[in-house]
Amino acid sequence: MEYIYDVKPGEVFWAASDVGWVVGHSYIVYAPLLHGCSTIVYEGKPVRTPDAGGFWRVMEEYKVSAFFTEPTAFRAVKKEDPNGELLKKYDLSHVRAIFQAGERLDPPTYEWLSDLLKKPILDHWWQTETGWGIAANPAGIELETVKSGSATFPVPGYKLEVLDETGNILGPNEEGALAIKLPMPPSCLNTLWNNHERFVEAYLDTYPGYYLCGDDGYIDEDGYVFVMGRIDDVINVAGHRLSTGEMEEVVASHDAIAECAVVGINDELKGQLPVAFYIRKDGVESEPEEIEKELIQMVRGTIGAICCFSKAMEVKRLPKTRSGKILRKTIRQISETDDVPTPATIDDPGILDESREAYKAAKVGRFV
Structure with a gap:
C-alpha cells in the first residue's frame, strides 16, 4: 500500500472494482484496512450514475488520496465527456495519483487522462495469482518517469524475463512471452485447490524454471515493461x-x-x-x-x-x-x-x- 500506492495510515484509498474480484477483496477490504486507511465500497458504473462525473464526485466528497480502477472505466467516461466538462465541477487537489490495472492502459487513454487531470497516471500489472504488483511505478519510494504504454519496472521480488517459443531469453524491445523466474515471491499461488497437476501444467510446464504469466510483451532498453496483451x-x-x-x-x-x-x-x-x-x-x-x-x-x-x-x-x-x-x-x-x-x-x-x-x-x- 505504501511503496506502490503511496498511501499512509489515516488517508482514503479507493479501488472502484467489483468486490467479488481479487481487487475487490484484497484492495477494497484487506489491504487498506490493515494499513490503517479508510476505504470506499462503490456500487455503480463510471457513467450514468447519474452522469460521467461519478468518479470525480466521490473523489471530492471523500477526499480520496489514491484512486485505482481499470482503463475501460475511463474510456467510458471519455466517450460521454470527451472534454472533461464535468471534472470542472469538482476539487481533486487532494488526489495524488490515479492507478490503472486489469488490462493494458493504452496510450490514447493515458494521454487523455494525463492531459485532463495533470496528475501522475500510473499503470501497473499484476494477476489474481500473484496478489500484488508484478510491474509498477513505485510511487511511495521514488516516482519514475512514465512511459506511455508501460507498467514501468518489475517490482522487487520478481525476476521478470521475456522468452521466445523455445524458452530463450529475448533482448530489449523483442516481444515474447512474459515469464517470472522461479522462485516466486511471498503471496503468490503455489497450487490449485485439489488439482496440483493442473497448476503445474498451466503455469510451470511450458518453460521449466519459470512461471508463465500468460501475457505477451517486451522490456525496452531502459528496463520498462510493456504488456501488450x-x-x-x-x-x-x-x-x-x-x-x-x-x-x-x-x-x-x-x-x-x-x-x-x-x-x-x-x-x-x-x-x-x-x-x-x-x-x-x-x-x-x-x-x-x-x-x-x-x-x-x-x-x-x-x-x-x-x-x-x-x-x-x-x-x-x-x-x-x-x-x-x-x-x-x-x-x-x-x-x-x-x-x-x-x-x-x-x-x-x-x-x-x-x-x-x-x-x-x-x-x-x-x-x-
Whole structure:
C-alpha cells in the first residue's frame, strides 16, 4: 500500500472494482484496512450514475488520496465527456495519483487522462495469482518517469524475463512471452485447490524454471515493461506474428473512437486476419465507411500492410466482464461458431447477440 500506492495510515484509498474480484477483496477490504486507511465500497458504473462525473464526485466528497480502477472505466467516461466538462465541477487537489490495472492502459487513454487531470497516471500489472504488483511505478519510494504504454519496472521480488517459443531469453524491445523466474515471491499461488497437476501444467510446464504469466510483451532498453496483451491475442497472419494490442493502440488513437477491440479470426488463405470492433464517441457524425477507411490507412501506415487489416465494425457496446474487461476471446469465438459459452462473469449476455449481428452485417468470419 505504501511503496506502490503511496498511501499512509489515516488517508482514503479507493479501488472502484467489483468486490467479488481479487481487487475487490484484497484492495477494497484487506489491504487498506490493515494499513490503517479508510476505504470506499462503490456500487455503480463510471457513467450514468447519474452522469460521467461519478468518479470525480466521490473523489471530492471523500477526499480520496489514491484512486485505482481499470482503463475501460475511463474510456467510458471519455466517450460521454470527451472534454472533461464535468471534472470542472469538482476539487481533486487532494488526489495524488490515479492507478490503472486489469488490462493494458493504452496510450490514447493515458494521454487523455494525463492531459485532463495533470496528475501522475500510473499503470501497473499484476494477476489474481500473484496478489500484488508484478510491474509498477513505485510511487511511495521514488516516482519514475512514465512511459506511455508501460507498467514501468518489475517490482522487487520478481525476476521478470521475456522468452521466445523455445524458452530463450529475448533482448530489449523483442516481444515474447512474459515469464517470472522461479522462485516466486511471498503471496503468490503455489497450487490449485485439489488439482496440483493442473497448476503445474498451466503455469510451470511450458518453460521449466519459470512461471508463465500468460501475457505477451517486451522490456525496452531502459528496463520498462510493456504488456501488450494475452498470449492468445497474438495472431499469425501469413506467417507473421502480430499483436492485436498494438493494432488496438492505433485504432484507439483515432479521434472518433471511444473504445475498441481487435481480434484475430480464421482465414483459409492467411491463417488469421485482424478485425476491429469500435464504439464511437458521443457527438461524432462521421459515416462508418469513412471511419473504417481511415482506420485501415492508420493501421497499415503504422504497422504495415503485412497485418492485412481491412475490416472495422461499429457497435453500440462491447462484451465485458462486470469488472470492465473486454471479452476478446468470446468476440473471437462468435466468428467461428454458434456454440459460444456465455462467460459467467459477463456483464450483459445480450451483448453476444449484438456482436453476432455485427459479424453478419459485415460478412466476416463464418458469415462470409
